[in-house]
Amino acid sequence: MSSKNEFCKCENSSGSHTQIEDEWGYWFCCNDCNKKIEDDFHYFDEPDIY
Numbered sequence: 205m206s207s208k209n210e211f212c213k214c215e216n217s218s219g220s221h222t223q224i225e226d227e228w229g230y231w232f233c234c235n236d237c238n239k240k241i242e243d244d245f246h247y248f249d250e251p252d253i254y
Contacts, residue, residue, distance in 0.1 A: 210239055210240075211239055211240050211241065212233070212234040212236075212237055212239040212240065212242070213237075213239075214234050214236050214237055217234045217235060217236050217237075218235050220232040220233060220234055220241060221233055221235060223240070225245070227248075228247055228248065229245055229246050229247040229248055230245070230246055230248070231244060231245050231246075232244040232246075
């Protein structure tokens with residue numbers, strides 16, 4: 205498996221940051237291992253629900 209498809213396995217991450225994937229959206233990534241957080245991809249055109 206390439207590192208591009210690996211996801212964070214940290215149990216107690218200190219936090220997350222965003223990483224632009226392409227023109228469609230971005231991932232939240234773990235601050236500790238810098239890997240993508242599974243199921244945490246967001247599209248740029250998503251409505252704000254917060």
